[in-house]
Amino acid sequence: MKVSLKITGSLLDMVRRDLARPHFLAHERVGFLTAGAAAVPDALMLLVRAYMPVADEDYEVDPKVGARIGSNAMRKAAQAAYRPASTLLHVHTHGGRGLPGFSGVDLESGNEFVPGFFQSCPKMPHGLMVLSDNGATGLLWLEPGKSSMSIDRFIRVDQPIVEQWSAKYELA
Amino acid sequence: MSWLDSQSFLGANSEQRLAEMTVGLVGLGGGNSHVAQQLAHAGVGHFVLADADHISLTNLNRLIGGTWWYVLKRTAKVAIMKRMILAINPKALVEIHCKQWQLAGDALKRCEVIVGGLDNVRGKDELDAFCRRFLIPYIDQGMDVHKLGAGHGHLVAGQVVLSEPGSPCLRCMGIVTDAALAEESRKYGAAGGRPQVVWSNGVLASLAVGLVVQMVTPWTRRARPGAYLSYDGNSALVKEAERFRRWTAASCSHYPHIAVGDPSFDIRKLVVGDVNTAHAPLRWMEWIIRFIRK
16 A cells, blocks of 8 residues: 655645754754545545644753653644544654655654554554655554554645655655 | 657656646536647646546537547547547556546545536535545636627636635635525526537636646746636636735635545554455456356
8 A cells, every 4th residue: 555645835844944943952843743644546645734843841851862752742742633533743854855764763762652643543544754855754554553654655735746756856 | 859858948857747647637528628638738647537428419519529420429528538638648547437526536536636627616616625625736617608788799708716725715716606506507608508619618728737737847836826817708818816816815714724634534444444455366366267157
């Protein structure tokens, strides 16, 4: 099954602007995207609804990682995905250009907290997303405790519509 | 050298982008028959065509690609368009659905852009709602012939509207109104059931194709999301509609972002379905079994 993600250009720009803001104790910012979903033959489509930045006070001190967020941030995200039932995508940026990749810490922490998203919204898939300045990479879990699958295709609905399929084009 | 080389002014990768994109054409009447032909010439590589109608004699005055032979054979309009597209671009992948577009929802969800050629307001409203739900830019074409006062003849007027995320929708722009929905049955109004409107359809279709190309290639950018181009067929003028120019609301109130996606979606059902199909016999095995049984 192929997974594609659609996001409007204005929302993606807003996400990038928010993640680029410095934080007084964390090295980087993180946030959450909520998305609707739709099944198409042999594929799954994620349609991004909104962006929820993590509040300044919800970051915790941890010199070993770029950003650590507390349970309060997770609770707020789960609340946002509860009604209407939404996919939750944890998002942060690595900056730079080209196709970004997840770090070991990203994958390890994702494996820990993404299954928790299914507690509040079991009918939707949940995952992780990392951005660069012109690209994106994502992982999606269809069930808690199972292995994740990659998001194959990112579509920026804008003027012009931009598709990043196997990093062929920039998502920008 | 490719047959599309002269389109290089459209920007980097534009030929490839057009070849990779999927355009949905809903309603293959007079308007969208022009659109199908032009998009095939432009190099669009994937089409999803939906229309339940078959060609009849009354369509021959405006359906591009329509011939007496097709009329005699009562050929489906989607089949006529498929042949026309493939005659221009044999590499194009054309998926046809000879049924109401609502029954081809799964195929239409995959489209990057949908161009509507529906002649009823309710259908336009439903298609706009469908596109908003799946973040698909929707281009609507509408044309009407009005009888003017005694001795003044008829007015040919129409519009092309681009409704996309972040822009006003057909309801915001006054294309879909309660009054128009109530007046649904009038269709082509004063001109009767088979108006000769092939040239005005062509104008509107060309505007729609221009919007499609603009949305896919980096050729040029519009100043703001959406478009509402108003056409006066009698004076042969196209201009941006006053209503669109004055629209200043921050967002469309009819289709909030929170409503995108399928509200009945449940990943658990999808995963179960996937597991069941994973154990289904292979298609070639099914074919052999059927052959042996025969």
